Amino acid sequence: MSTIADNLGALAARIDHAAQACARDPASIQLLAVSKTKPAAAVREAYAAGVRDVGENYLQEALAKQEELTDLPLSWHFIGPIQSNKTRAIAEHFDWVHSVDRLKIAQRLSEQRPAQLPPLNICLQVNVSGEDSKSGCSAAELPALAAAVAALPGLRLRGLMAIPEPSDDRATQEAAFARLRELQEQLGLGLDTLSMGMSHDLEAAIAQGATWVRIGTALFGARDYGPA
Numbered sequence: 001m002s003t004i005a006d007n008l009g010a011l012a013a014r015i016d017h018a019a020q021a022c023a024r025d026p027a028s029i030q031l032l033a034v035s036k037t038k039p040a041a042a043v044r045e046a047y048a049a050g051v052r053d054v055g056e057n058y059l060q061e062a063l064a065k066q067e068e069l070t071d072l073p074l075s076w077h078f079i080g081p082i083q084s085n086k087t088r089a090i091a092e093h094f095d096w097v098h099s100v101d102r103l104k105i106a107q108r109l110s111e112q113r114p115a116q117l118p119p120l121n122i123c124l125q126v127n128v129s130g131e132d133s134k135s136g137c138s139a140a141e142l143p144a145l146a147a148a149v150a151a152l153p154g155l156r157l158r159g160l161m162a163i164p165e166p167s168d169d170r171a172t173q174e175a176a177f178a179r180l181r182e183l184q185e186q187l188g189l190g191l192d193t194l195s196m197g198m199s200h201d202l203e204a205a206i207a208q209g210a211t212w213v214r215i216g217t218a219l220f221g222a223r224d225y226g227p228a
């Protein structure tokens, strides 16, 4: 059985290799360790191996883990769907939110961000696969949403995030990530972040400009429960 440290080493090699293949600096790609369904002990092990950024999808689960890990200087990223009644706790307990797709949620996060903390880093989640059921704003909604979010004082708009329909075909994977990159370029806001790529498609995401890859399974192993 491979340990988290072994898995992290293998991921660093995958990221390096993918970066070299498209002549990017590997240091421009950061790994977000997605620990949903995994215990605090696994996050502690990941920290010991070098992980500093942790992504969580479910608020209660995240807060419980944070409580157990207060001794570690981790950055916490919220990456799951956001209900209005959860915004205060998210604004108080996270450094980044990757999954903002509505202005109302952004306004609440901005108002509720404690004044003594730096602005909350925000990625807008965009639906690049055109599936009705998925979270994320549409490409048509994005320019107005981005302009409005960029003006909110408690937030710092950093970039875009997407979770494309899973595909095993490299060209299909890259087409979805290219769409997100192009949408970011078209905004013309000088945003520096593209949160895209997971365990199965990080190479395609890096080829299209990912700056955060969000990795769960390839780091912590298969999840025992919860969404795939």
Ligand SMILES: *Cc1c(COP(=O)(O)O)cnc(C)c1O
Residues within 6 Å of the ligand: 034, 036, 057, 079, 080, 163, 198, 199, 200, 214, 215, 216, 217, 218, 228
């Ligand atoms: C679970 C999850 C991931 C990690 O997925 P893996 O395929 O396990 O690497 C990344 N991003 C989001 C938004 C997730 O919910």
